[in-house]
Amino acid sequence: MRPSATPDAVQPLRALWRRYDAYRARFVGAVVASTVNKVADVVPELLIGAAVDVVVRGDASFVGEVLGVESRYAQLGWLAVINAFVWIVESLSEYLAAVLWRGLAQGVEHDLRVEAYDHVQHLDLGWHESRPSGSTIATLNDDVNQLERFLDVGAPAILQTVLNVLLVGAVFAVASTQLLVLAFLPIPLIVIGSLVFQRRLEPLYDRVRVAVSDLSSTLSANISGIATIKAFTAEDRERERVSAVSQAYREANTDAIRSSAAFVPLVRMAILAGFTCTLLLGGWATLRGDLQVGLYSVLVFMTQRLLWPLTEVAEVLDLYQRGRASAARILGLLAVPVTVPAGSTALERPVAGRVELRGVRAGYADGPDVLHGIDLVVPAGETHAIVGSTGSGKSSLLRLVLRFDDPREGHVLFDGQDVRDLDWDSLRGSLGYVAQDVFMFAGSIADNIAYGRPGATLDEVRAAAEGAAALDFIDAMPAGLDTWVGERGVTLSGGQRQRLALARALLRDPAVLVLDEATSAVDNETEAAIQRSLRRATAQRTAIVVAHRLSTVRHAHRIWVLDAGRVVEAGTHDELLAHDGSYAALWRVQTGATADAPVAAAADVAPGPVG
Known part of the structure; x- marks a missing residue:
């Protein structure tokens, strides 16, 4: 079961925390390791102050009093040993923190990408058709990567900054309340400035995410359509289009970077004020004897330690805003509802393969109805054809049978059960689709x-290939069945791809074979061979065939004629010709017979690949 996909519109990163509770122990371990590392990182500055104190005060130094060692040389020796131990602890904790933070980032990245991809797979086909595939890819790839970078770099940096302020603040509090106030005075300014810049950066990085999505969509579409681009010599035009989209992404990033970069000079000015206060006021206090020289050295070092890391706030804010915007987009994708969910009922075995549509009305998204009150029955074991002019609703009907979409009204039944009640293994596992x-x-x-x-x-693979009339061309290839097929099958002809798709469907041994123009890209000789194979393959199973070429379905048990989303005729080939209606008109167009020629004669002379 998937976790709740409702995004937190205000705090998407908080929503991720609630979503991935399995990583909380690793997160706690990373925080502990980072804390130990930061403590060990601050201690050397204290040791420097202690060393100065030893040199200046000798036997009366803090180290001498604590350790009970009089010799300055021995005191410095002990400081060296302590320093070595601290550096070892710092190195080990830094390694452990890096492993834990990066493991956390990689784990969340992996789980989130897989979860988002799996969710996308279950979204209905209409959702995919309504948006560019590049936009989805950008979310699954670039947005997830941005979030991973924030978890790997940004989150540890935020924690280190907070720890640094607390630890250094503790040292200042022990040393001098006045210097604590003065050294920390710039921090509220930096925090306020951070909040102001955060609000300014948020819409800017939203623009960046939209721009990168547009760029990814354009590149994906152009690579897929490279043959068309070449055929129409549109390379220059498409280069300019990609350049324009890339420029929009560049400008969106530039605006965001310009705003985040402007923050650093302001932080530097705040650091200058704090450092100057410590340098002057602390120095005067030391000259008056109110502050020990070693402690003054510590405070000077600590002021820089306190304030200088704040120059990275802009970069951390940059990572935070990118990660937040990406998290919002990913959670938004996960929040898209699955409108065609799987049922829970399994079909009884063996599956007979009876398909029925009762009063079906259907359409796409919020558009008008494409199918109007369709009533259609395909008995088990029979071959039925769906024909009609372009736009009559043939493919829309098949989408309902395959349950890519659900009807707005009416029912689609498989062996007497509504397909909405069936699990995917029962429904699509019983279908072979070409x-x-x-x-x-x-x-x-x-x-x-x-x-x-x-x-x-x-x-079994060879038998399926033979059944699809594909074995001859496969065996003619140098590597036979092991021949490598390029992405999207670009190394094959259209007819070869169709025969392989048919073999793929036959190998599944489905109860119902669904063919959508399955022989549209083959020549007459190959079509005749496929038709002979199909007659054997469909002898014991149901077949639903959508065809534009009527000669391929003339031997179907029943032919359903669609026009404007309605069944206008139904019958065998001969019955429909005798009726002299829409089917007969389509037949005359395809056979070249004149309108006043007897359709029966046209049927006698019409070329047909299936004998």
Whole structure:
């Protein structure tokens, strides 16, 4: 079960703390290690003051009184031993803190990226189609990386700064109340300035995140469409477009950097005031005999130790704002609701494969209805075709069967059960799908065929390839089934990709085979071979075929004709031709028959690959 995905709009980093409680022990360990490290880091300044005190006061020094050692040489020797021990502790604690903080950052980065990716996988297809893929990739990659950098660098820096102020403040409080007040006087100014700059930086870094998302989307889209860019000699135009988007990202970053960088000079002025007070007032007190020389040395060093790290506040604020903006975007992505959730009911085995649509009305997002009152029944074991002109609703109907979308009204039934009640293994595990736009993964041909059934044997993969009329071209390749397929299958022709996708679907041995223009990219000879294979493959299973080429579905048990999202005709090929309606008109267009020619004659002379 996923953790609650409701983001904290005010404090996204606090929301992450609540979300990943498994890392709290590591966080506490990192804080403890950093605290020990900071204490050990401050002690050498105290030892310097003690050494000066030994040199100046001799037997009456603080070290001599505490250790009971009279010799100055022995006192300095003891200070050297203590210093060596402190440096060892500091080095070990620094190593431990670095390991813990970086482990924490890497762990949260990994878990958050995987969780966000898994959530994105479960979001409905319409959500993905409504936004650029580059925007999602930017969130999963760049935003997660920004958050990791804050946890690795920014959070430890904030802790170290706070500890530094507390420890040095304690030393000043023991030494001189007056110098404590004067040395700490710049800190409220720095804090107030930090808050002012934080409010100014917040919208600036929101702009940076939007700009990097736009840039990622543009680059992703252009790389995917590189063939079209080349075909239309649009390289220069696209370079200018990428340049404009990149310039917007650059300007957004420049504005943010300019604002954060302006903070450093103000901090330096505050440091100058505090350091000057310690130098002068502490020096005068020492000259008057009110302050020991060694303690004065400690306070001078401590003033710099106190205030100088505050120059990094701007950088820490920069990391904080970037991390906060990124966390908000990631949590916003995780908060997107899954509108097509899995059901909990399993289909009874064996799955028969009966598909039925009852009074289905459907559309996309907030748009108008695409399907209007569809009633359709596909009995188990039969092959049914969905045909119609472009935009008639064929692919929309398939999306409901595959449950990429849910109907606005009505029911889609699989073996008599509403698909909304079925778990994914029962529903999609019983379906074999071949899309019109075939997607191939980077890997071997065998890997791509076995994608839906990873445990398949090599013989089963070959049998599926043969069933899809793909074995001949596979065996003709130098490496056969081990031939590497480039990203998105760019090394294959469209027809080859479609045959591999068909083999992938057949290997799954589904109860229902769903084909969306599955032979649109093959030649007539290959189409005829695939049709013969499909007749064998669908002999014992249900098949739903969307086709533009009517010759590929003329032997279907029933053909459903859609027009403007409604079923206007249904019947066999011969029945629909005899009816001389929409189907007959489409047939005449594809066969070249004249409007007044008898459709039966057209059917006799029409070329058909399936004999």
